[in-house]
Amino acid sequence: MNNSMDHESQQKKLISFLPSGKFYFSKAVKAFQQNKLPLAKKYLERANQLEPDDPTIICQLAIVLAEMGDYETANDLLYYILNRIDPDMTECYYFLANNYAYLGKYKEALYHVRTYLYFDPEGEYAEEAQELEEILTMEIGGEEDFLANAGSGEDFWEEFELIELQDEANHLLKEGKIGEAIRLFREIIEKYPRFWPAYNNLALAYFYIGKTDEAEELLEQVLQENPGNLHALCNAAIFSLHEGKPADELASALEKIYPISDDHRFKLGTTLAMLGRHEPAYRWLKSIVKKGYEVDSYLYYWLAYAAHSIGFEEEARHYWETFVRLHPEKKGREPWKTGNFPSPFSGFPRTD
Structure with a gap:
């Protein structure tokens, strides 16, 4: 009888100490701090199985995956949090910005870091986000002036309308539809007169069809108003090479x-x-x-x-x-x- 009671008592104790999601989460954090990323991932996946709607667990798993270089999967998890679980977990925007930056997708990164700063200007990652914003703006280069004021309201979404127009014009250029591309680049410039990528690509389009003077004038305008624009410098160097002009000075600068x-x-x-x-x-x-x-x-x-x-x-x-x-x-x-x-x-x- 006593043995039976002892067995039941021990069984209850075992059941009461079954690991929870929080238990695996704490183990994962410790593994992460020790840079044992595969182990941290394993613990977090187990924690997520036990508590599938815990945004903190999913967010930490996204961070670990990003550290392991799996940025796309990490982003999927972060979007899942924002779209399905907790749209107020604004730090996800900051983590998305970092991941897109590592992927070289600077426009997407800039959009997400500014989203984070818009919703949480004094948040935990505000200082890091501001530094990232500065780096991204410099890297985007030709778009810096246009994007400088994009952060809320119409300007915030206007940026992406512009990117779609630019992508469409680039596609036309790649397909050899030069005339259509030129018309669209002109339309972009008329609507967004300080969007330098459109000038650079219009210069390329002009050069394709032999309008070298127009092409060079556009590059001069870009470099006068946006000195150091990498695409304009590269285009200018190649234009010089193609025309048999000296390009050593530009090459050394590059x-x-x-x-x-x-x-x-x-x-x-x-x-x-x-x-x-x-x-x-x-x-x-x-x-x-x-x-x-x-x-x-x-x-x-x-x-x-x-x-x-x-x-x-x-x-x-x-x-x-x-x-x-x-x-x-x-x-x-x-x-x-x-x-x-x-x-x-x-x-x-x-x-x-």
Whole structure:
């Protein structure tokens, strides 16, 4: 009888001490602090199973996933919190901004960091958010003036209408519909006269159809009103190269630039490769490939060329094979063998 009671008593004790979601959460936090990310992830997934609607657990799991480089899944979790569980958990916007910044999606990052500051201007991450906002604004470069006042009301959403117009115009340019692209870029400039990416891409469109004077005038206007604009500097250097003008001064200036975003590294690396500055070109283009950044296939063309030019033959072959898989008609036409190069604007990045 006593044994039976003891057994029941022990069983009750065991049941009462079954781990809860909070138990696994605390274990996860400890593992995270010790930089044991896979273990922290395991604990948080278990905690989430036990308490599926706890936004703190899901948010911490998103943070761990971001630390492990799985930014897309982390963002899905953060959106799930905001859309399904707790729309007032504003720190999710700050974490989204960080993740988009790491992904090189600076416009999305800027939108989310400003959303966070709009809803919680004195929040826990306000100081870090303000610093991130400054970095993002500098990185976006040509859009800095236009985006400087976007933060609430109509301006807040107007930014994204503009981005859609810009994307549509870029698509037309890529498809070779130059006339339609030019009309749309002009429309954007008329409506948003300080949106410099539209000027840069309109300059490219003009150059495609041989209107070099108009193209150069646009770049001069951009650089006069927005000095240091990376896309304008790169375009100017390539225009000079294509016309047989000296580009050494511009090339030297470009070599001193240290871009953070993958978009800017792609633009700068491609430009430097075209200008024959192979070592910095290789460095910037290789940094993109390492991160798995998906860009125009001509990234591999110019990376192969830069690698070959500095003596990395094995890498050059590897990147050229990657390029040929995407462009089978180019097989056997390595530029270092034939001496023939594509137009300076084959795969030349536009301004997003």
